[in-house]
Amino acid sequence: MKNLDSLDRRILRELQKDGRLSNTELSERINLSQTATTERVKRLTRDGYILGYTAKLSPKKLDRAMLVFVEIKLDRTTPDVFATFAAATRRNPDVMECHMVAGGFDYLIKARVADMEHYRRFLSDALLSLPGVRETHTYAVMEEVKESSALPV
Structure with a gap:
């Protein structure tokens, strides 16, 4: 974040709040010309600070109201087991989200x-059927x- 000045940070904060802001609205909020705002947003995107834009959907309305976290412990930690597990979770x-973690379990x-x-x-179908899965603990x-997915800027 060394290359970010206060205007860059304000742009990132505003876009995190509302990724659908028009360039006109964004430039008004940060008090900068539309051309300069556009160039800064392009640079922030090109430099990898802005990865994309998404809509936040309602899990309840889309019949996904139950949120669970599952700890997965593998019976062996070999590259082939890691690759198989990662590919299955991506599909x-x-x-x-799926994170490989350090500590008392693997994912x-x-x-x-x-x-x-x-x-x-x-x-049973998606996790326990995978090769290498030894144990799971679920937290509903x-x-x-x-x-939140917003990062402090």
């Missing part, structure tokens, strides 16, 4: 499903206290 639409998965019945099916979320 699975129920998996929102942490964040998944969204409709309900407990769907979760049981997801667990009762209340989402804070959910």
Whole structure:
């Protein structure tokens, strides 16, 4: 972040709040000309600070109201087992995030499903059926206290 000045940071903060801002609205919010704003956004994108734009969807309305976190412990940690596991999780639409972690288990998965019945099916068909999976621990979320993808800028 060494190359970012205060205007760059303001642009990033505003776009994190609302990625649909027009260049005109953005330039007004940061008090900079439209041309200069456009050039800064292009540079921030080219330099990899802005990775893309998405819409935030309602899990409840899309029948994905149940959020679960699953710890996965593998029986062996070999490159082929890691590759197979990673490929399977990338293909699975129920998996929102999958992280290889250090500590008492190997992977942490964040998944969204409709309900407990769907979760049981997801667990048996998508996770426990993978080669190398030895153990899982599931944490069903009762209340989402804070959910954000915004980074401090």
